Amino acid sequence: MNKKIMPFINIYSLFTIFYYFFGRYDWEIPSYSKLFLWIIILLVSLNMGYYFKYEFTFKKKLNNGKVIEEREDSRVLKTDYYKLFVISCLSIIIFQVIWVVTVLGEFNVINIFESLGSNYYERLDFGKDESALGMQIRTLFWGLTLFAYPIGFVFFNSLKLSGKILLFVTILIDMIAALNMGISKNIGDIVIIYILSVILKKYVHSPSKKKEETNKKKILIVILLFLTMFGAIQQSRDETKGMSSQNQLFSNFSTVREDTFFDVMTFNNVGLVSTIDRMGVYVSHGYTGLAFSLETSFQNTYGLGFSRALMDYARQYLGIELMTKTYMSQIEASYGWPNGMYWSTAYVWFASATSFLFLPLAMFFFGYILSKVEKRFSVYKDVYSLAFLAQLFIQMVYLPANAQIFQSRSALIGIITLSVIYVITGRKIRR
Template sequence: MRNLPLIIINIYIIGTLLISFFGPLKYLNYDRFSVVIYIFLFLTCLNIGFLFRHKINIVVNKPIKNSNTNIDNLFMNKKVIKLINISIYIGLMSITLEFIDTIVKNPSLLSLNQLGNNYMSIREELAGENGYSLALIVRFLTGFFRNVVLILAPYYFKQLSKSHKLLFFIYLLFLIMVNGIAYGTQKFLGDILIFLLIIWFIKMLDMSMVKRMKILKNSAILMVLFVIVFSYMQVQRYDVIGVTATNFAEHSTGDSYYDTDHIIFDVFGDRLGFGIATMMSAYMSGGYYGLSLALQLPFEWTYGFGNSYIASEILDRLHVVENLYEQTYLNRMLEEFGRDGLRTWNTIFPWLASDLTFLGALLIFIPIGYVFGVTWYEILRYRNPASILLFSILFLGFIFVPANNQLFNSIDTYISTVCIIIYWLFNHKKYNFTPENL
């Protein structure tokens, strides 16, 4: 069990890489050899960092008598539950503001038939020069509390009061209505699914085999439902601009096309098959092609802020370092190859390499892997809530490795990730209590 998350990440990365080679989306001038070598080195660094944790003894606090009761009351109920309750209030306030803002702007945004148009509308607003609405600003600043609700509330659900359980479900309902319908975005659905699966997996550590099998069955059902919903939303988006698998190459940059003879289209048909193929190839594995292009470009330093689009934008608007994004690999890919780094996935590595070089983008995963290993150890040994929070965020970041630097790209994720790291650094050792019966 102590290496299971690492094994899952290894299988996932290798699997998505193979999809980029043999999936329905085909790429022109794809340097597969360079990408295979680079991803092999990435996994090597990640594994070294994670496994190095086994050589280090984690500092723990002294055992407590009647440990189960004391730990529950002293730490879970008094601190963690209080944090969860506060986070539910803040998260509900934030999402309510967004809901009201959506209704005021356009009540028709809550129509399921407008998912594609809604997605285009919110992208135009975020890219506009008129600034953000109050609701979006509050959303950006409350990302930490939103993740606390999505991760820790399900884990400690039985310890929550009835009123807070009800507020939690109301929050999820508003979250789905605003993000899934009004904004037409799928990322939040993926985040919720990933967090829920992680929490279920941790819960399984204390369950019988019968209950574990039940959770695994429910997880499989959820994943199938997610694929169907995600594929439907993708089709809705492309319907708005008249794109199909057949004419995709005409609307793209000309470097990729869909093989309509692929087995995906034979099994699921042209329309649903296009949605599933988009999820598999464009979202889960399309970034590896972008990586192959970025590896061909020379290094230009971006002063430590090029790894995050929002950080580079803020520095530009404050006139601290102007046109910083233009120096990144993502922007220079557009100039050299016609591939827009902001509209396509290119893996996390060109983002990190803009500051660290491609070699540094590999080596940074040794300490990241070590922290990942520490959080998992503290979960296995102590069910540490601070480590559950950071572990879930890091796992989400690894899921998005084939896509982009997800944890630091937007304002809300940037602030949330930094806050979670700080929270973990100052709190995780406080929860490392060894019960006497272990």
């Protein structure tokens, strides 16, 4: 099997590293060389796990006629899969409307761009919304929502017309919900899963070279559209806070470079440079938190430090306060890097559970799991491994940012749900 996912992640990771070291900000951190060394160690560990040679669980079944037949029919979406797709789409629509109405009191579809910034900060001030019954239901069943986009994008050609319309409506409602809240994450996740679907379609179809070039153009167009929307959302937030630029956000931790590599490459196009800087800083500023954390001692969080939701549960049900022991809280106290406002990379979250000593091993394991799930989908084209793979891919993209798929309670319950389903369905496949 040709590896599809990790080459894309490597290119993306190298961009975030390059931008951090040579982008708009000259960061004031303890050691650039120490930070760079650790980033490389962790990226290499991830790749070692991904490319680790092992006996594939389902290898013996590749010579079984039934399995070969399933592979040949993989372009046809099974009835059960289609039903799951419909349920998942409807779940997104219902749960996102509940979310917005619970926090803001209404689901606005008209003047959403006028209140992007104010709604974002209103959401932050709202506090805990898990107490509302609708939100509790949303949290418990969030796992249902994680099938719609992977199935819809990868098996788009197999969907009925009604299914394609439902997918479009789902995306529209999800995007409107995100804009109501003044956030870009939901939209970003849709883009990330779309990119993954283009990568994975090679397992389902055998595209011609012309089709592959078309797919690359589609990815580029989708990314550009997202960057444009992302820039508008960030600008709206800045204007709400009375900030003229992002420079004011990190003034205590960096100085601004007047000229960068990206200025030269874009011929000093102000609009384009501004968009690149916003996105570049967004995906790379977490390395500053990592640099500070490398100078901080480990405090035991009993393996729960990688998830804010898990630590919330520990405080709620066991009366144990663990957040203050994480690297994120420690560097806020020592260096002033705000926990929850600025990122510290997913590496720091995972290290809060394992310590930096065992972090390379954890990243090796993460890469191994990613490869195993990808291999299963490449053989069986099952939507359970597909949905699980989509969430793992999102986390890979968010490695320079945070442990995205484990943070909120709904996200945590969702990934646990997918993990359990993945294991159970895997046993059925082996039988």
